[in-house]
Amino acid sequence: MDNKTNAPTFSAKTKMSEIITSSSLLSIIERLNIKLGFGEASINEICRRNNLSTELFLKICKVYAVESFVPDIENLTREDIPEIIGYLQRTHKYWTESFFPNLHSNIHIMLESCDGTSKRMLNKFYDDYDEEIKKHLDYEENTVFPYILSLSKCEQKNANSYRIKDFEENHSNIEEKLQDLKNIVIKYLPESASQQSRINVLNEIFKIEDDLNKHSIIENKILIPLVSKFE
Amino acid sequence: MSAKHKVTIIEPSEIVSAGLKQLVEYGGNFHVVKIFKSLQDYSENQNGNPDIILVNPSVLPLGDNTDPRTLLSAKDFTAVVAIYYAPYDDNTIRNYNAGVGIFSTQEQIEKKLQSVLKTPSDKEQDDNSNELSARECEILTAVAKGKTNKEIADEFNLSIHTVISHRKNISHKLGINSIAGLTIYAVMNKLLDVEDF
Numbered sequence: 001m002d003n004k005t006n007a008p009t010f011s012a013k014t015k016m017s018e019i020i021t022s023s024s025l026l027s028i029i030e031r032l033n034i035k036l037g038f039g040e041a042s043i044n045e046i047c048r049r050n051n052l053s054t055e056l057f058l059k060i061c062k063v064y065a066v067e068s069f070v071p072d073i074e075n076l077t078r079e080d081i082p083e084i085i086g087y088l089q090r091t092h093k094y095w096t097e098s099f100f101p102n103l104h105s106n107i108h109i110m111l112e113s114c115d116g117t118s119k120r121m122l123n124k125f126y127d128d129y130d131e132e133i134k135k136h137l138d139y140e141e142n143t144v145f146p147y148i149l150s151l152s153k154c155e156q157k158n159a160n161s162y163r164i165k166d167f168e169e170n171h172s173n174i175e176e177k178l179q180d181l182k183n184i185v186i187k188y189l190p191e192s193a194s195q196q197s198r199i200n201v202l203n204e205i206f207k208i209e210d211d212l213n214k215h216s217i218i219e220n221k222i223l224i225p226l227v228s229k230f231e
Numbered sequence: 232m233s234a235k236h237k238v239t240i241i242e243p244s245e246i247v248s249a250g251l252k253q254l255v256e257y258g259g260n261f262h263v264v265k266i267f268k269s270l271q272d273y274s275e276n277q278n279g280n281p282d283i284i285l286v287n288p289s290v291l292p293l294g295d296n297t298d299p300r301t302l303l304s305a306k307d308f309t310a311v312v313a314i315y316y317a318p319y320d321d322n323t324i325r326n327y328n329a330g331v332g333i334f335s336t337q338e339q340i341e342k343k344l345q346s347v348l349k350t351p352s353d354k355e356q357d358d359n360s361n362e363l364s365a366r367e368c369e370i371l372t373a374v375a376k377g378k379t380n381k382e383i384a385d386e387f388n389l390s391i392h393t394v395i396s397h398r399k400n401i402s403h404k405l406g407i408n409s410i411a412g413l414t415i416y417a418v419m420n421k422l423l424d425v426e427d428f
Contacts, residue, residue: 117425121415128411180412183405188419 010061012044012054019043024064024210031090032057032083056080059222060087063214071217073226081152081230084223085145091215092137095208100130103204110197114190122184129177136174140167148227164227171219175212178205235262236348239281241273241290241303242266242314247333251285251314254337261344270302280306283344285331287314297393298366299326304396310347361404368422370397374410375417 010019016038020026029036034050047054059071107126111119144167182205185198238261242248245268252263264281267273270290284303291302305311310328324330328347331340363371366387373383380398384391402408407416417423 118415118419121418121425125411125415177409177412180407180409183407184412184415187406188416190419 010043010058010065012047012058013042016041016043016046019061019065022065024214025061027094027211028060028064028087031087031094032060033086033090052083053077053080056083056222060218063217071221073222073229076222076226078152078230081148081223081226084218084226085149088215088219088223089141089145091211092141095211096134096137099204099208099211100133103201103208104130106197106201106204110185110189110193110201112197113192113194115192118190122189125177125181129181132177133174148223151227151230164224164231168220168224171216175209178209178212181205182209235260236283236344237262237264237279237281238283238285238344239264239273239277240266240314241268241270241284241286243268243287243290247287247314247316250333251331251340254340255285255344257337258341260341273303281309282348283310283312285312285314288327292390297389301366301393301396312343312347363401363404367397367401367404370394371401371413371417372422374398374401375414375423377410 017040020029032050032052034046034052038046041049043057044054047057053076055075059076062069063071104126107122111122114122143162144164147162148164182202185193185201185205189198238255240248240251240255240263242251248266252266255261255263261283264279265277267276270292273290284305286299286303288299291299299305299311299313300309303311313324313327313330315324315330315332318332329343331343335343369387370383373386378386380391380394383389384394387394389397401413405413405416407413414423418425
């Protein structure tokens, strides 16, 4: 369980080891390529060793640790952009290589004992959703991120006609179908689907819901405003 | 002392609404909280949930055979009562909880309004009732078949606005927004044959 209600207030001087209180904070460490084994080092010290802006690190951690925290881009610089992109890319990688295949196989197990029609329709529903996610992530990986990285490297304005506001406009909502799937599993799946298999699927969905939500906060409140500043 | 039941009136004639207000409040059981002159006035300015809406059917769009409850976004516990000047055909009044003619006496009005009031337990039940109505099932089936709002509006003789508000209610009740998800619901609940698509 994430320890959100009693979220610790932390600052640059806090010991790094003290803030690792939940699996989501642990995954931030992983996605930022920070190795465990902090000893008594402070957040500031660990960030310095990893060439990472402490400001950025604290903002990302707070998004995950403090419910309804809305970050701003104060004290962030152009140099932070590649770091943010790297973070988002490693999140995508985790989703596509580990999380979604895992969810898929859990759904498969859940549907095994359902009748042919429900099974077929839900499998198709999930396959379509999978496709939608792939498209969404591919667009970010192949269009948005390269644009942002090229922007962050050169001082001049980008000649390309793409602008970050195009990203804002094309930023599709990949959470809707997940909500639908969740409600179908909770409310409407025939009794033949075992309780345990449903619970496994639901737990996975809760996990990704939270992750997706935080991910879009980082994109919408940190990345997009920061990039617009340098366009 | 128990609180007075709240009544909203939608009636174009000021003379009629003022008279109704007098008679409705006379017995001390009802309080007219708001008077509107038209459906538009009502849609834009109403707030709160009255126990009874007294409405002159002439303010509702002609030819739209939608349930007046839907047009008025009436909560399940709100009774909708027609005000009529001349006898209406049964079909029109059928969609209302009751009808009050303007030649009724104060006692008749009082009695009518008392009879349509829901008891507190009714209210609770209605509030918790999230099942789809027959009309919502029909619209859901059409959505699952891939029909557009326009096609559905034409098929059921509704305005597009009404279709959209039905769809919102359906998604709200089921917790399902995507067409693909609604289709699965429709098939699982046998509203639709798999062969239909």
